[in-house]
Structure formats: C-alpha cells, structure tokens
Amino acid sequence: MEFKNKLEEKGLIFNELEGKAGDFKKKWEEVFLNNISKSQKKKIKIDSFLWHIFSYEKLPCLKGEEAIEAFDKQTKKECYIFEQHEDNAFKVMNTHKLKAKDITTELGEYLSDIYIVSSCFTWTYIVTHEKECGPYFYKKED
Template sequence: MQNKEFRVLEIPKWGRYLRGKWLENFANHLSKQEQKEIYLESFLWHLCSYEKVTCFEREEAIRAFERQKKSRCTIFYQFTNEAFLVQNAKNLKMKDLPYDEWDWNYTDIYVMDWENKWTFVITHETDIGLGPYFIQKL
C-alpha cells in the first residue's frame, strides 16, 4: 500500500484478534451451530455467500466500499495473522488493497472500519462471482 495520503501501520499478530472482532460484529446473530453449518470457521465470507446477512455483492460492493466515508480501518486476512491499520483512509480504493491472487495467505482480505460498522471482503473466489462483498451494520 504505497500512497502518500494513507498512513499505514503494520499491526503484527492482530489477524486472529481482528477475525474475532469481525465475527462478533457481523455474525453475532448466528448461533455457534449455524456458524458451523456454513463453515464460518474456514471462511468468514461464507456469511455472505450463504446469504446469512444483507450485503452488497460484486460491483455494487466495490462501489459501496469506495463511496463509504473512511477515516481509520483495519486490513487483515483469512490465513495469516498479519494486519494493518490505515489512517487517513478517506480515499482508500480497492486497487490500493494489499491483495495477492497468487499467494494463498493473501487471497481472502477483509477491510473493517475502526468502529466496526462496515466491512469489505475480497475472496479467492471473486473470479467465479463469490465476492467482493460489502456489509454495513444498520
């Protein structure tokens, strides 16, 4: 993420914590059994693909994310504990995200605002229509 506008801080080992916060904030309406039935422990974005939450998908999700007011947000992944805090993120776009389609550890990426009111998700299955997704808490 090389952009003079953003202030990006690495927050090593925060991935597990942020995945837990994501579950707490966006999937807390599901019981543990319901979470298990949609394999949420494998991929958080199954919340969207199994239609267990209202969300925008594909181009609509990208537009919603890019129009969203952003000041601070976190970026984390499904399979690694690396994470980032982005400050002054008002112009953060999808193209700015540290996503690597060739490295499995960096193919499922989650962006969550600091106040946990919205999240944007890019999946490793985007090429077949599963994602990106955008969820906004009401």
C-alpha cells in the same frame, strides 16, 4: 505480505500490527455474526472463511459491482485490514485514499481473502480469492 506492498504503493499511512489478525477476526465475528447461531456457523464452515456468511446469504450485503461502488463511496477515516490466513493486521490512518481497485493486481484479480473494517466496526468490505464470490460490502444498520 503482498498487501503491505500495495498499501505502501498507494501512499497510505499505516501501522503493521504483528500477530493481531486473530484478534480482529474474533472481533469481526463477534460484531457481524452476533445473530448467527453456532450450528449455522458450523454448517456454513465459518471457521474456514468468515466471508461464508455472505456467500451462503446468511447476512444481507451488497455484492460485486454494487459492493465496489459502496466501498468507494463510503466515508472512510481509519480502518483495520487483515487477511484470512495471515497473522498480521494493519491499522490504516488515511483510509479515504483507499479504493477497491487498490486491492487488486494489475490483472484485476483479487490478492487474497482481505477484510477491511472501519475502526468502529460499523462496515466491512471483503474481497475473496474466488472470482465468483464477492466482493462483499456490509454496513450495520444505525
């Protein structure tokens, strides 16, 4: 997983959680899509990409530069990171070091469909493989 190398390069303290990405995807959907009907989920093809909730504007969020700025300013302690089409996830303990630029290649492109979510699932930051979609930042209201 290319993203694991990025975490190591940044000096982040993390545990790789083998085979756990599916559990985090399920919880992510339960928490952030709890008010979206099954028919709406099907219509926007949420099974293909969870981030469709934002690209189809079914949930308000920050996009692009605003999302990057919000993520970089967000107080971050522990978080979970998973990719859409990978089986493993990561628990990152010193997330305060993680910035949006750390999730891009040297050319400024996004690595993959990456989901970063706070350990208490109150906010999420997503970068997609499509340049015209995202990144997205969403924070649940208090």
